[in-house]
Amino acid sequence: MTTIETVEKVGIADLKVTKIPNLLKTSGLGSCVGVVIYEQSIAGLAHVMLPDSTTSSKGITNPMKYADTAIDLLLDQLLSEGTRKSRLKAKIAGGAHMFSFQSNNNMLKIGERNVEAVLNKLKEHNIPVIAQDVGGDKGRTIEFNIYTSMLEVRTVKSGVTQI
Amino acid sequence: MAELDKLQGQHLDVLREVGNIGAGNAATALSGLLSKKIDMNVPAIKVVGFNELMEYVGGPEQVIVSVFLRIQGDAPGNMFFVLSPEEASSLVTELTGATADNLEENELAISAISEIGNILSGSYLSALSDFTSINMQPTVPNVAIDMAAAILMQGLLEMSQENDYAIIIDTTIEEEVQQSKESIKGHFFLLPDPDSFDEIFQALGVEVE
Numbered sequence: 001m002t003t004i005e006t007v008e009k010v011g012i013a014d015l016k017v018t019k020i021p022n023l024l025k026t027s028g029l030g031s032c033v034g035v036v037i038y039e040q041s042i043a044g045l046a047h048v049m050l051p052d053s054t055t056s057s058k059g060i061t062n063p064m065k066y067a068d069t070a071i072d073l074l075l076d077q078l079l080s081e082g083t084r085k086s087r088l089k090a091k092i093a094g095g096a097h098m099f100s101f102q103s104n105n106n107m108l109k110i111g112e113r114n115v116e117a118v119l120n121k122l123k124e125h126n127i128p129v130i131a132q133d134v135g136g137d138k139g140r141t142i143e144f145n146i147y148t149s150m151l152e153v154r155t156v157k158s159g160v161t162q163i
Numbered sequence: 164m165a166e167l168d169k170l171q172g173q174h175l176d177v178l179r180e181v182g183n184i185g186a187g188n189a190a191t192a193l194s195g196l197l198s199k200k201i202d203m204n205v206p207a208i209k210v211v212g213f214n215e216l217m218e219y220v221g222g223p224e225q226v227i228v229s230v231f232l233r234i235q236g237d238a239p240g241n242m243f244f245v246l247s248p249e250e251a252s253s254l255v256t257e258l259t260g261a262t263a264d265n266l267e268e269n270e271l272a273i274s275a276i277s278e279i280g281n282i283l284s285g286s287y288l289s290a291l292s293d294f295t296s297i298n299m300q301p302t303v304p305n306v307a308i309d310m311a312a313a314i315l316m317q318g319l320l321e322m323s324q325e326n327d328y329a330i331i332i333d334t335t336i337e338e339e340v341q342q343s344k345e346s347i348k349g350h351f352f353l354l355p356d357p358d359s360f361d362e363i364f365q366a367l368g369v370e371v372e
Contacts, residue, residue: 011214012223012312013327028223028312031320049213049316049323058325065323098317099231099305110320139313141224156226156309157267 007143008045010034013065015046017077018146025143029094031111033067033118033134036144036151037074037127039087043146044078046070050110051117067117075125090127091151091163092118093142095134111135131163170330174360175208177367178332181291182206186334186351188290189283193336193349196282197257200339209331213319216329220245223312228266230280231305231318234288236298238362240355241318242288244280248308250347251276257347267308277306283336287351295366321356329354 005021012032018024024045026034035046046064053066063069079085095115115134122129133140133153141154154160186203194201209219217223228251230244246254248266255272256262258279266272281304292299307314319329332353338346355363364370 012217012316013213013323028217028310028316030310030313030316032313032316050320056325062327065327096313098307098309098314110317137307139310141310 010045010047012047013049013062015044015064015070015074015077017042017044017074017081019043019081020146023143023145025141027141029140029142030096030098031094031114033092033094033111033114034140034142035067035071035074035118035122036091036142037071037078037088038091038144038146038149039083039089041146042078042081042083043144044074045142045144046074048114048118051113067114068121071118071121071125085125085127088127089149090122090129091131091144091149092122092129093133093140093151093153093163096136096138096140098137098139100137133161133163170210173369174364177364177369178208178330179206180367181295181363182208182332182334182351182353184294185287185291185353186336189287189351190336192282192286193279196279197338202337202339204335204337206332206334209333210328211331212328213316213323216315216319216331217312220311220315223310225311226308227311227314228276228308229306229314230277230284231307231314232280232284233302234355235300235302236292238295238297238299238355238359238366239321240353240359241321242284242301242354243315243318243350243352244283245350245352246276246347250349254279254347254349273306277304280304280306283349284351287353295363297362297366315352318352318354322354325357330360 007023008018010026020041026047048067053069095111138155143152190201190203228246234240337348
């Protein structure tokens, strides 16, 4: 193959769709969740921060920030590239609980809530979740290879895994 | 809530003063702990997007040692005391006399860092609370050693509900350098919740639109 692969970097509250042979990467997921939706030659990655867009009183300034709106947007982009919804699959990582102290502040459970919101939204769209690496108290950097459909999860504490 | 995107010079001056008062007191506390002179830099007020903030701290994957605590009371918010792993090790060594490599598996080192963070953040907040007459109480501190983005985003969640940027009061305290020796630098990041800005501005007599 002569095509040069590039790593498409996805920021916080951001999403991107790309095709083979490019890689998709997002860095430093804590309570945020990285959602990869893919099929054979194309994939999209969203880095979501918060579970629910309906809690914002100011209106949604960035739909890529919330699990519900980001996944809808990611699907729209994938479908507009000609993918068929029935062939799409998902892998997710993140949703950690970085700090473990007692408080009535429900922001500390945001990781769990993000994961739950992402799973619910994927279920609503009938997209099967093939693999997930969520929870715990570690930050994660993830990189998705469309060609192998493997998601590499890198951490400071427990090394690198492929899911 | 004040429209935070309309912050003006006078507001930034107030926030800079907040950083000065807090970190000044923390520097004095650290100076007492180490019996050394500690310098403080002019506070930087950063109003930046989330991704920009990560670049500011050295990239989202940069490993940092952080002491995090939540501020409760009338102007809630989040506070971090952040060091590089090397600086955290040196600080522990200076305080305890023990070498502190491999921080994560070193319970004594973690506990020392937590205590330092606790004392310094406590000094920061009590000075701020006295100055503004706003009731502020820190929670028990929590130490984490991990990627900057993973750690700092926890402190931005309240802000991110309604906004796409962070307002950070960043003050650095630094050991006065002796010849040919690396100085230890620590950052205080104070991140008031969105509604707390009104409280702070009003307490210090600045009109909010």
